Amino acid sequence: MKLLDICEAIVDCPHSTAKDEGSGYPLIRTPNVGKGRLKLSGVHRVPENVYNQRNERAVPQEDDLILAREAPIGNVAIIRQGQQVCLGQRTVLIRPNKEYVDPDFLVYYLLSPELQHKLLSSANGATVSHLNMSSIRSLEVQVPDIEIQKKIGAILARIDDKIELNTAINENLEQQALALFRQFFMDFAPYGGVAPSNWTEVSLDDVCTRITDGSHYSPADEPDSPYPMYSVKDMETYGFNPSSCKHISEEDFRKMQKSDCVPLLNDILVAKDGSYLKEIFICSDEKDEAILSSIAIFRPDSNIIMPEILLYLLKQPSVRKDVGDNYVSGSALPRIVLKDFKKYRFMLPPMDEQMKIGALLHAIRMQIKANIDEIHCLSSTRDALLPKLMNGEIDVSKVKI
Missing domain, CATH: 3.90.220.20 (DNA methylase specificity domains)
Known part of the structure; x- marks a missing residue:
């Protein structure tokens, strides 16, 4: 039929x-x-x-x-x-x-x-x-028979229900982190609305050991290679989507690695071209993956700033508006001008003061990461079950729903 x-x-x-x-x-x-x-x-x-x-x-x-x-x-x-x-x-x-x-x-x-x-x-x-x-x-x-259909549908839907719940939890945690950062580091609410005298005005360039973008050269796609190469279109809220990216040869990967186009642990990756600042995330793991120039790398100096402080600064809607008004060029394809944006200034407390809120932001980020890891595990389970349920390899006739 x-x-x-x-x-x-x-x-x-x-x-x-x-x-x-x-x-x-x-x-x-x-x-x-x-x-x-x-x-x-x-x-x-x-x-x-x-x-x-x-x-x-x-x-x-x-x-x-x-x-x-x-x-x-x-x-x-x-x-x-x-x-x-x-x-x-x-x-x-x-x-x-x-x-x-x-x-x-x-x-x-x-x-x-x-x-x-x-x-x-x-x-x-x-x-x-x-x-x-x-x-x-x-x-x-x-x-198959409608009753079999309902059992198969229920098994897989329950997995997606949990994925959806984790996603909603993460969105809530993200909003909490943004609000917490704004309250302390932009509104200065605990300090009477004014930055304390021991806080320092700094630029992004002051707090990063490196601010750059990915490779301006895009090597040929090698679909069977284990080395992914990501552009801004492959970015999602908390990481890359590996299903949509190209892959490159080991030789090309090593070249990009030497050119510092391979992110390191705690690097903050920022959507630079097109929907600039739409996606921003910290590299929680070091992986053999390269990035193209549509993505910027902000490498925080851990002696000066906690990575989560820089992350949630860049994620603030007010910063995105400021960037759009002052640090973006191009109409057809807007992109952040990094040589100007690295001069962006903000107030930063001493490290001991950062630790008070930074530790909370880090805990939130770790919970988000744990939820994402579970989402990936659940997605893999669902994808593995799907063909087996559909072709009858797994018998659901005695499953109660």
Whole structure:
């Protein structure tokens, strides 16, 4: 049977783009479509009139699926309870017929290797590969008994529930850390709103042993090489996405290493080009991975500043605005001008005073890292279970849900 046979509707969104208004309904674009769940952190938002226009063909509702027609092509996520969203460009709404198919099962079925292969094989487009609506609707599917579907869907959904919970916890921890930093280091709340006399005005250049960007030369892609090479497009909130990057030969990696384009432990990596300062994170581990010039390296001097102090300074929204107003050039592709930005000045307390708050910020960062490690473990478990559940290698007939 075809996908359309087990669905009530398969509808594409309007092909026009919608401007981010900063508030209103979440606009689900293809980067917001994860593997199983929607990625709502940093999502664009639109007002009610745009929401109504874009959802004119079908209003997304709980248990509907959203499929990405372009990069990340083939990703599918389910709309959970309470998520009132708007369809963005190049997304498709799939409404399962619950008489024939369980929504949770259908998400993971479409993400299974067999179905992903079918979807990707049907993609076309010379410049940008994409899925067309006819091939989505006519996708050949074969689903088991509905009770088996519900058991498989429940097993995998519980894993994603935990991943989603960890993600929400991390977002909350991140906001706590930002607020704590702002209260002490920008508003000076514990000091009557004024920086103490023993604090010093410093520049970024004063507190870093090195401020630079990655390689301006991009070596050829070597897909089978173990050495990843990252650009700003591969950055996520707390690290790199290894599934989207290129790889380079060992020879090219060693050259980039000699050029100091391989981050060290406690280096702070900053999105420099395009969506500047959107992603900023500390290297918690030393790995054999190289970076390109769209990413900047800030190497804190540990004798002068705690890495977490510098991290949460650079993450402050007020700093991002200041950077946009004073330290960015280029209109088509805005980028931070590092030779100017390294002169950015701020107030810094002595190290013993830094330790009081820095220790809390470090503890928060370590908890975030532990949650991320668990997310990676859960994701690997889910991905390993997925094909085994779908092909019947794991028998779920006696599983109680």
